[in-house]
Amino acid sequence: MSAFKVRVQEENFNCEEETKSLSANRKDIGAIVSFTGLCRDENQTLAALELEHFPGMAEKQISFYCQQAVERWPLTGLTVIHRFGKIPAGEQIVLVIACSAHRRAAFEAADFLMDFLKTKAPFWKKEHFLDGQTGGWVEAKQEDEEDTKRWQ
Amino acid sequence: MSAFKVRVQEENFNCEEETKSLSANRKDIGAIVSFTGLCRDENQTLAALELEHFPGMAEKQISFYCQQAVERWPLTGLTVIHRFGKIPAGEQIVLVIACSAHRRAAFEAADFLMDFLKTKAPFWKKEHFLDGQTGGWVEAKQEDEEDTKRWQ
Amino acid sequence: MKIRYFAWLRERIGTAEEERDLPENLVTVADLIAWLSRIDEGYAYAFEQPETIRVAINQEHVEITQPLLDAKEIAFFPPMTGG
Amino acid sequence: MKIRYFAWLRERIGTAEEERDLPENLVTVADLIAWLSRIDEGYAYAFEQPETIRVAINQEHVEITQPLLDAKEIAFFPPMTGG
Numbered sequence: 001m002s003a004f005k006v007r008v009q010e011e012n013f014n015c016e017e018e019t020k021s022l023s024a025n026r027k028d029i030g031a032i033v034s035f036t037g038l039c040r041d042e043n044q045t046l047a048a049l050e051l052e053h054f055p056g057m058a059e060k061q062i063s064f065y066c067q068q069a070v071e072r073w074p075l076t077g078l079t080v081i082h083r084f085g086k087i088p089a090g091e092q093i094v095l096v097i098a099c100s101a102h103r104r105a106a107f108e109a110a111d112f113l114m115d116f117l118k119t120k121a122p123f124w125k126k127e128h129f130l131d132g133q134t135g136g137w138v139e140a141k142q143e144d145e146e147d148t149k150r151w152q
Numbered sequence: 153m154s155a156f157k158v159r160v161q162e163e164n165f166n167c168e169e170e171t172k173s174l175s176a177n178r179k180d181i182g183a184i185v186s187f188t189g190l191c192r193d194e195n196q197t198l199a200a201l202e203l204e205h206f207p208g209m210a211e212k213q214i215s216f217y218c219q220q221a222v223e224r225w226p227l228t229g230l231t232v233i234h235r236f237g238k239i240p241a242g243e244q245i246v247l248v249i250a251c252s253a254h255r256r257a258a259f260e261a262a263d264f265l266m267d268f269l270k271t272k273a274p275f276w277k278k279e280h281f282l283d284g285q286t287g288g289w290v291e292a293k294q295e296d297e298e299d300t301k302r303w304q
Numbered sequence: 305m306k307i308r309y310f311a312w313l314r315e316r317i318g319t320a321e322e323e324r325d326l327p328e329n330l331v332t333v334a335d336l337i338a339w340l341s342r343i344d345e346g347y348a349y350a351f352e353q354p355e356t357i358r359v360a361i362n363q364e365h366v367e368i369t370q371p372l373l374d375a376k377e378i379a380f381f382p383p384m385t386g387g
Numbered sequence: 388m389k390i391r392y393f394a395w396l397r398e399r400i401g402t403a404e405e406e407r408d409l410p411e412n413l414v415t416v417a418d419l420i421a422w423l424s425r426i427d428e429g430y431a432y433a434f435e436q437p438e439t440i441r442v443a444i445n446q447e448h449v450e451i452t453q454p455l456l457d458a459k460e461i462a463f464f465p466p467m468t469g470g
Contacts, residue, residue, distance in 0.1 A: 015186075016168035023190070027242040030192035033185065033262075034167075037470055038175070040182035040253060052394055054462060057446035058469075082469065090179040094470050101192060103387075104299070107263050110185075114255055114470055121469035122443070124394035137395050140466035147256070189387050204311055206379060209363040210386075234386060246387050255470075266387055273386035274360070276311035289312050292383035 004066040004078035008058045010085040013095050022077035022099050029076050031103035033110040035096040041089035047130045049138070051093065053084040054122035065116040069098070072112070073105040080113060082121065086128070112151050118144040156218040156230035160210045162237040165247050174229035174251050181228050183255035185262040187248040193241035199282045201290070203245065205236040206274035217268040221250070224264070225257040232265060234273065238280070264303050270296040305372075307340075309350070310381035313357070316350035326372070333359050334368045336378065350380075358383055388455075390423075392433070393464035396440070399433035409455070416442050417451045419461065433463075441466055 007013075015034055023029050039049050062080050070078060077099030087093055094117060098109040119140065127135030159165075167186055175181050191201050214232050222230060229251030239245055246269060250261040271292065279287030308321040330336050334354065341351045351357065359366050360379040372378070391404040413419050417437065424434045434440065442449050444458040455461070 014168075015171070016166075019167070019188075025242075027191075027193040027196070027198075029190050032188040032190065034188075035255065035259070036171075036184040036186075037255065038181050038184065039179075041179040042253065044179070046179075052397075053469075054391070054393055054443070054446070054464070057443060057462070060446055090177075101194065103187065103189065103266055107187070107259070107266075111259050114259075117470040119467060119469075120448075122393070122464060122467050123469035124465060125468050126394070137465065138468045140468050204314075205386075206308075206310055206360070206363070206381070209360060209379070212363055270387040271384060272365075274310070274381060274384050275386035276382060277385050278311070289382065290385045292385050 004063070004070055004075075004080070006059055006062045006066055006079075007081045008053065008055070008062070009081065009083060012083070012092060013081045015092075015095055015097070018079050018081065018095060018097055022079060022097060026076070028101060029099045030101045031106040032077075032097065032099050033103070033106040034098075035094075035110045035114055036092055037094040037114070039087045039089050039091050039093055045129050045131075046089045046127060046135075048086045048088045048128045049093070050086045050126040050128060051084045052124045052126065053082075057122050058082065058084075061121050062117065065113055065120065069109045069112055073098075073100065073109045074102075075100050075105060075109055078109065080117070082117065082123065084123065115144070115147045115151065119148050156215070156222055156227075156232070158211055158214045158218060158231075159233045160205065160207070160214070161233065161235060164235070164244060165233045167244075167247055167249070170231050170233065170247060170249055174231060174249060178228070180253060181251045182253045183258040184229075184249065184251050185255075185258040186250075187246075187262045187266055188244055189246035189266070191239045191241050191243050191245055197281050197283075198241045198279060198287075200238045200240045200280045201245070202238045202278040202280060203236045204276045204278065205234075209274050210234065210236075213273050214269065217265055217272065221261045221264055225250075225252065225261045226254075227252050227257060227261055230261065232269070234269065234275065236275065267296070267299045267303065271300050305375060306377040308377065308379040310379065312382055313350045313380050317346050331371055332368070333361075333366060333370050333372065333378070336372060337368070337380075356382060388458060389460040391460065391462040393462065395465055396433045396463050400429050414454055415451070416444075416449060416453050416455065416461070419455060420451070420463075439465065 081095040100106040125138040233247040252258040277290040361375045443462040
């Protein structure tokens, strides 16, 4: 397979629909791994994250890493959706679905893509708190940078 | 978290519903990894797999590995559903959903559970072909056995 | 003792479960396998390669060297292929 | 040249994009950063730690040592936090 689907959008997505569009009427898929990233608020202070992105470059970067994934693993389907705009706590931000005949390829491809989305896709997150205050920009984590090195 | 949900059932499952029941009205989940295993037929010869299982022991074994997973990773939700009976090619066999604040924990827990379901859950698969013939029992793969050693 | 068979062991032996009174000289799982193998050709065929057989006593995996003690239920099956 | 700023660079500089004629003596991205930093306090503040800035020329990541050549568009932004 060399095809994959990349969408950068403001509106929400539906994991079930996206999964169906990859797997309906097919019998060559043995494993589907889906990753959903949510807007998390552990301290009960966050109202939303505002995701700023670089239109055009975001799609290009995500597509670049999708291309790497389909060359590296024998995938039978791959979809990546990344939202931008203001996303309330608890809502979905990102979706990666990887399909393959075998589970290892599907797990690794989804894991790989998430590592590179974290550090190489041009998105930035600003915090909006429940008390109406605007927080800072979420800082990049060294840990995420380290994670990408696993794939070298 | 110490709770998890294990179901061994003949009927199909709905990944979206199961995901919602783990994540609805929560804001402490940052990552949801779901694995769906399907009845795969690459040679266009397979009608169905018949899954025989050891009732009681299947639930016990799956619960044992779920317990290991929740002790090993900081999970905020975990569901495992394994079907038995005759499952047509293209249909769903197994579902693992792992939720966590962080993506690494969710990925690893789902990956871990699938490795152990493959080799330690008492299920056996018999092939039924499109031409009406019954095939053999699917043989355990050495590769799957090796995969479980990654978690020692 | 209740003895259960799954997958191709069940097919070769021709029954999914049976109740058997065991002779007192059977100490381990391996002893039981040897004893069952002498019943008839189906059993002999099912157990012809004991190293490919997996065993559970009271629904817990055990080794073939495990003593039977006062096990209520023993199950024999091929390597599992779940997932 | 079209220059774009994202996230806190955009906030500190006060604009998302601008069109600027660059003096001919600017050779690399680093030269451009130094030149922009002299415009006013906002630019100086945005670029105060050049090692934390990421750069894309024509939507491709480049190093700060990269020659500008005939780049049509350059973008400055903080380390990315996608996913």
